[in-house]
Amino acid sequence: MESDLIPPNTVDPAKEASRREGELVKPFTEHLEDLRKVLIKSLLAVGVVCAVCFFFTERIVAVYEWPLTSMLGSSPQGVDAGRKILRSLSPADAFMVSLKAVVVTGLILASPVVFYLVWSFVRPGLTDRERRVAIPIFAGGTVCFLTGVAFCYFVVLRLALGFFWRYTMSMGVDPDWTIGNYMSFTAMFLLSFGIIFEMPVLSAFLAWFGLVSGDLLTKNRRYAYVILVFLAAVLTPGPDFVSTLLMLGPMVILYELSIRVIRMGEKRGMEGKN
Numbered sequence: 001m002e003s004d005l006i007p008p009n010t011v012d013p014a015k016e017a018s019r020r021e022g023e024l025v026k027p028f029t030e031h032l033e034d035l036r037k038v039l040i041k042s043l044l045a046v047g048v049v050c051a052v053c054f055f056f057t058e059r060i061v062a063v064y065e066w067p068l069t070s071m072l073g074s075s076p077q078g079v080d081a082g083r084k085i086l087r088s089l090s091p092a093d094a095f096m097v098s099l100k101a102v103v104v105t106g107l108i109l110a111s112p113v114v115f116y117l118v119w120s121f122v123r124p125g126l127t128d129r130e131r132r133v134a135i136p137i138f139a140g141g142t143v144c145f146l147t148g149v150a151f152c153y154f155v156v157l158r159l160a161l162g163f164f165w166r167y168t169m170s171m172g173v174d175p176d177w178t179i180g181n182y183m184s185f186t187a188m189f190l191l192s193f194g195i196i197f198e199m200p201v202l203s204a205f206l207a208w209f210g211l212v213s214g215d216l217l218t219k220n221r222r223y224a225y226v227i228l229v230f231l232a233a234v235l236t237p238g239p240d241f242v243s244t245l246l247m248l249g250p251m252v253i254l255y256e257l258s259i260r261v262i263r264m265g266e267k268r269g270m271e272g273k274n
Helices: 013-024 029-052 057-072 076-085 095-124 126-172 180-197 199-208 214-219 222-233 241-273
Strands: none
Touching: 013 057, 029 095, 057 095, 057 126, 057 180, 095 126, 095 180, 126 180, 126 199, 126 241, 180 222, 180 241, 199 241, 214 222, 214 241, 222 241
């Protein structure tokens, strides 16, 4: 009998194909409706987190000020000096900065929920084998985003702020930074690093669909570096080359790491075939 020819603990290809066909063959409008629900739920998740964060606005703003105050010194005098430097030039500055801090924090904290919702949208169209591969990709996306934000917060921001502070002082100019400009600089850096740290995950995702390969990324490395320079210049909050270099360095490392990740996946795929 045909069923006896199928080894135990294996998936019947016919049943698996039938299952996928039943899940994938949907009217286009239903896919759009599912996508609309995912977008609405993602916005609601971000909105709820932002609403909760609004009650802790003062503490959140203090968290964003930490790279500056810690750079000035850990003594109480250094912290006070850091707070006095951040000035407000208009009546609405402090309020708008509070909103920006709450929104950025909401996006960061709600990112795991958003990744999960995107996964729930993609999951029904995948086979069991594809799901086993996709789960680490989506989980890795969350981890990489948060890692990028943390790396920027604890390392890059302190380097950038320290450089600009010392350079301004060496020119005989008093750094009189506004809270609005400082918050825009900090928020842009944090979100940009969260995004660029997704590079290995995005590369693995594209390689999974056969759109890129380790050889392709290696052969086009010099062209990719030109693109990375352009992206670093666009994503950095200021037009200065220092911010661009601080972002370009990790991007180059992440590009090379992406090649290693893809080659490891290709090697495992070849071993699985053998």
